[in-house]
Amino acid sequence: MKKTLTVLGVLVLVVILVVGVGTWLSDRGGEVGTTTGAPSSGQVDQPASCPAYEVIAAPGTWESSADDDPVHPTANPDSLLLNVTNPLQEAYGGDATADGANGGVKVWTLPYPAQFRNINALDEMSYDDSRTEGYNRVSAEMTATYEACPGTKFLLVGFSQGAVLTGDLVTGIGNGDGPVPAENIAGVSLIADGRREDGKGTLVGSADVQGIGAEIALSSVSVLVQPIVPGATMRGPRPQDFGALQDRVNQFCDPADLVCSAPRDVGNALQRANDLIAANGIHAQYSSNGNVVPGETVPQWIVNWARDIIDNGK
Template identity: 55%
Template sequence: MLTILAVLAVLVLIVGGAMTWLQTTEDGALPDVPGLTDEASPDDEPPAEPEQPAWCPRVEFISAPGTWESAPDDDPMNPQANPYSFMLSITQPLRDTYEPDDVKVWTLPYTAQFKNINAEHEMSYDESRSEGTSRLNGELGYMNEECPGTDFILAGFSQGAVIVGDVADQIGAGLGPVPADKIRGVALVADGRRENGVGVNPGNPLSGIGAEIALETVSNLVQVVVPGATMRGTRPHGFGELADRTMQFCAPNDSICDAPQDISNALGRALDLAAADGVHAQYASNPNVIPGTTTPEWIVDWSHGLINQ
């Protein structure tokens, strides 16, 4: 008799549990399952870090030198084309701080030339810029494929700033070789397509604009002085998602990035563009770009912050 009562009790518990299950599922709510509470939901698990080879760095800092500061056969890991290259004032301190398997510092090797009436034998600005853009996109695409966990910092000076800025504009619009969230920051120094209010200006306020914008309407006339140098105006996407991570550095009165907006003397401006001297050549020491510091010092400190974030 006791055995029969025990069996009936078990059956009551089973049926009661089943009824509770059916009622909760009919109401659209799942019953609690031991070990699978809200706090332990699989959806709350942090995403796994991308797997990549051991040689891949955490961050790659890509540097694009300016006109006459690089060469197509230069060593990107140990650039020698121009020992006075402005970008070396930024990349060398970074090389001295980080191990190469932790932070890769890569310098864009390209024909950094600017054909003009005084240098007819050189590659044209358009051709040089196109070559540099292709090689930069190639490096980004290669590293993104081989090292999916690596992030990037992009920086460039003068012609190199135009190249980096153009690539950043494409990435920010979702059209580049890497997703925008892989770019920790962009630094453009003396960008010929600089536009007020586009990107972030950490330095002194400026009234002028990039030479490619100022001279766009007289681009054909400019090519009398600098053949093959198309003045393309503003960038189409304003850096897109990267706008708040793109730093613009320009010295007041630098004819490359702070050109007057009126074009009453287009040929004179074109000659300034070809010469690129004066304040344009003094960014390593010019105290008038950013109050209290120099451009290289600011970018190095900023890069440390991005790398160590």
């Protein structure tokens, strides 16, 4: 029993390390008025200043800040999602205008604390509070856009903590409880989602992912989690799938990434403990790792996916 608890403690510590990727950043270049049944964006008249699409990017832990510029984010120049947002801004009008519209495409990066309090950083905001603030800010941005531009469609991209909060929001939208109707979501891409689960969304590329999201894997050992990561609730699986958006959600996960592919049980953790520790840098490498999606990196795949949707009016 003592050995089991020790290995579980190690697993928790490793997950802490990979949920926040600051150490390896240099290695990679509530209910809101839902309007179910609203007319599709192609049938909605809206001001000419409205973008046809809004790309919303939710960075991972330590890759954003609450006061960052959502149009020209500078909080972390090595942020993974800059490899998605910068190419899209360049493709659709170059420099963004004051409101973020780029020739019909608005690119908006979530400014939020992106912190993760742990025994080595007790002065940081807790994971629960940081994630909740990020969730609320994305929801508010979507609400404001939808109220002014009901025909605008959204492309949502999230990484790590940002993938968790985006996935939570999309679950609500797909099940009729969100800031915009499901039909206004053109697509979603989640990288290293800590609540990733088989059968929820489409796993792109890595067919050999055997594990599950860390929030699910660690939900039964919260007694070990709280002393190490105060305020980080391991909530288990999302209560629903993505509903109407099930076929519009892409999931990306390296099989060795503990955030999205943690061992499913204690026995497996005992067998894989050494492998897990050795693989703790994988979480930081999606912008350079060409093994998740054959022939290209995950950001490259997402940029091409987004451009296909935008260029073809999907």
